[in-house]
Amino acid sequence: MKLSQLVGQRIKEAPRDAQTASHVFMIRGGYARPVAAGIYSLLPLGRRVTAKIEAIVRQEMNRIDGQEILMPVVLPAELWEESGRAASVGPELLRFRDRNDKAMVLGMTHEEAVVHLVRTEISSYKQLPCMLYQIQTKYRDEARPRAGLIRVREFTMKDAYSFHADQADLEQYYRRAHEAYVRTFRRVGLAEVLSIQSDAGMMGGAVSHEFMALADCGEDTVFVSPDGRYQANREIAATGLKFDKDSPLPLEKVATPGRQSIEEVAAFLGVRPEAAGKAVFYLDHQDELVFAMIRGDLEVNETKLRNHLRSPQLRLADEAAIRACGAEPGYASPLALDRERVRIVVDRSIAESGNLVVGANQPDFHLRNFYCERDLPTAEVADIATARVGDPCPLTGEPLQERRGIEVGNIFQLGDKYSRPMRCTFLDRDGREQFPVMGCYGIGIGRTMASIIEQSHDQYGPIWPMAVAPFQxxxxxxxxxxxxxxxxxxxxxxxxxxxxxxxxxxxxxxxxxxxxxxxxxxxxxxxxxxxxxxxxxxxxxxxxxxxxxxxxxxxxxxxxxxxxxxxxxx
RNA sequence: CGGGGCGUGGCUCAGUCUGGCAGAGCGCUGCGUUCGGGACGCAGAGGCCGGAGGUUCAAAUCCUCUCGCCCCGACCA
Incomplete structure (x- = not known):
């Protein structure tokens, strides 16, 4: 290429809205140009880089027996009705009607489309396992695009879907896919990519990993132990906190006039917040009341709680809902609640601590020496605490560190979350109808390009790894x-x-x-x-x-x- | 969706408070001089000041309404 003919001006000054290194250099270097918020055109330089990333991704997918396909961007909404996601996914799914008034959507991911395809193509266990993938445009109507190509509305993604006769086969394949991802990110030149356990979110399914390219501008927070053995998304990170449990003392009601917050009550009674129990009320997706309790110095992690309850949505309960189960807002006690009307979940920090200060279910009074094992033996115990920087690592006990990351890929074990409702079946060896067990595997192509710049640049511009450089x-x-x-x-x-x-x-x-x-x-x-x-x-x-x-x-x-x-x- | 900010040539911005010829630098075109880390001179092209109403003799500037964009938060395979 003669530079005099290359389309895409280099420019001296970056637009004011470009904040991160990748955004600045992609605009200044003539890799990409904005068209609308979170929507970009790729210029020849940018396209050369993404084409190389795609080629590597393609090789690695083929290596684990993937077969490339191409599914449409525009999909009939009825597919999403079948899977149930039309209802569960919010406004980030762009819905519209065609000229015949038929409800359509723009694909933000293609589970429905691929199941629709496979249910007519696969009918026997002899055809399994199989993996199909595509490199295709996705659209998500993001509320807030940002940071150039890192968070956009329209983007190119490699998405892969595997189908298995049983869970064991999925798990085996999942490990191969994981290895393929590690190889892929190494080959494109991303030096620091963590594969961390994560919350499955709207995808459903049990096991999932996110691949995080470490970068200070990343929007996800990752907790890692100093030796790197423990890596987890903040949404699900556990801690190895140890709790003290003295021998139980008798319950004692004490006056705490006007003190509601943990800090006020603890200060008034001369104890530390760790010696108190914090009560939080939630309503789940079916408006069932949930009483969550956690040690005073900790915060409830709503993702963990949501997963424990198997509820897709949680919101804080209002005062009327709290009173409905017999609790006194601000002084709620785990005791004397109407157990028919509220589900009680206590964090390990409560179950494994003793003699805590909790509400007395009466204004201006608290109880001392609440002892979960004795006073609330039937409570559900779960890990619902938000991990904090410096908390001991659950594996090593060393203080957890916080890093920022860009999610460049993720893999999920989906199970039959899509195949069952969409009636995708095959006949097993015994002639019985079965739902295939699915996995899905995504890589954001543009995001990967941006992440490479974030990890490899100087004050003058990107320092491309040979494997993805627009020119050698x-x-x-x-x-x-x-x-x-x-x-x-x-x-x-x-x-x-x-x-x-x-x-x-x-x-x-x-x-x-x-x-x-x-x-x-x-x-x-x-x-x-x-x-x-x-x-x-x-x-x-x-x-x-x-x-x-x-x-x-x-x-x-x-x-x-x-x-x-x-x-x-x- | 809440809070904040910004819309003036391709890019960065001044001008808006206090109404009176639309400006600068970069980039672009031509000519000349320069030639190893973003040179200089001369001559040019390029603007419905985001849009619509209103006030006024007169609006980039004041008022109303809209649209777009950015940042923080909420949300987010």
Whole structure:
């Protein structure tokens, strides 16, 4: 490619709204241009990078026996009615009607579409397992797109779906998929990707992992132990907190006039917040009242609680709902509740602590020495606590650290969450009708590109890994007006291209600094400078983008040297 | 969806308070000088000041309503 002909201006000043490194450089370098909030066009540079990422993803999917397909972006809403997600997914699913007034949606993920496909194509256990994948546009009507290509409304995603005769087969395949993901992210040059256990969210299913590219601008918070053995999303991170349990003391009612909050009550009674129990009331998706209790210094983790209750939605209960079960807002006690009307879940911190201060179910009074085992033996016990930085790691006991990450991929064991309601079946060896067990596996292509920049850049621009660089070699022809320079650069360009390398040649008549800055923004790993000075010695200057190497090369050595460099790096 | 901010040439912004010729830098075109980390001179092109109403002799500027975009939060395979 001659740089003079490349569409996509490099620009000196980034738009004001570009905050993160990847956003700034994708705009400044001419990789992508905004069309609307969270909707971008990719320019040739950006497309070259994503095409390389896609090629790697494709190879790795094929390697685990994936078969590439392509499903439509526009889908009939009735498929989503069948699966039940039309009701459970919110406004991020873009719904509209076609000219015949038929309800349609824009696919934000393709479980329904693939099950619809498979239920007519797969009918026997002999056809299982199978995995289908596509690299396709998705649309999610995000409430708040941000950070350039990291959080967008329209995006390209590799999504894969596997079908198995039983759970054991899924689990075995899931491990292969996990390995393929690790290889994929390593190959595209993401140095720091964690695979962490995560909450399955709207996808449903039991086991899932998120692949997090560590980056300070990431929107997800990850807890890791110092040795890296424990890694979990904040939504589900556990802690190894130990609790004290003295021998039980008799319950005692004490006056706490006007004190409602944990801090006020603890201060008034001269104890630490850890010695108190905190009560929180929720209403689940069916408006059933839930009483959650946790040690005073901890916070309820609603994701954990939601999963424990198997309720897709939770919201804080209002005062009327709280009174309905006989509790006194602000002074609620786990004792004397109407157990017919409220479900009680206590955190481990309550069950395993003793002699706590709790509400007395009466204004201006609390109880001392609440002892869960004695006073509330029938309570459900669960881990519903939000992990905090510095809490002991559940595996190692060392203090947990907090990192920020970009979710570049995820994998889920779905089970029959889609195959069952959509009546996708096969006949097993005994001629019995069965629902295939499914897994699904996603990788955000644009997000991966952005994450690579976040992890690999300097103040001047991206430092692309060879595997995904838009060009491998960048030639700067300094003082290009001199015929000997233009000729030498042209010849190098032709020879390197002929040797199979991807080369961009800056053939413009620009100042050196101007050309170098553009080269930094394009970020090709290898750079050659041709100038009257170097040609006088029959040489060109060679330099790597990452600063690791610099040398003068004789003209005759350039092609073999570059071929060798590229081969080594791939 | 709540809170905050911003819409003036392709990009960054000034001008808005206090109404009176639409401006600067970068980028773009031409000519000349320069030529190893974003050079300089001269001459140009490019704008319904987000949109619609209103007030006024006169509106980028004041008023009303809208639309778009960004940031924080809520939400989020």
């Amino acid at each position: 070699v960048h030639i700067c022809a300094l003082n290009n007006r001199k015929p000997e320079v233009a000729e030498a650069a042209d010849r190098l360009y032709a020879e390197l291209s002929e040797a199979g390398l991807e080369v961009v040649c800056d053939d413009r008549n620009e100042k050196a600094g101007f050309m170098f800055n553009d080269a930094d923004l394009i970020g090709a790993p290898l750079r050659l400078v041709v100038s009257p000075k170097t040609l006088a010695e029959n040489q060109v200057e060679f330099k790597t983008r990452d600063g690791s190497g610099k040398a003068m090369l004789a003209l005759a050595q350039v092609v073999p040297a570059m071929v060798e460099r590229v081969r080594e790096a791939l």
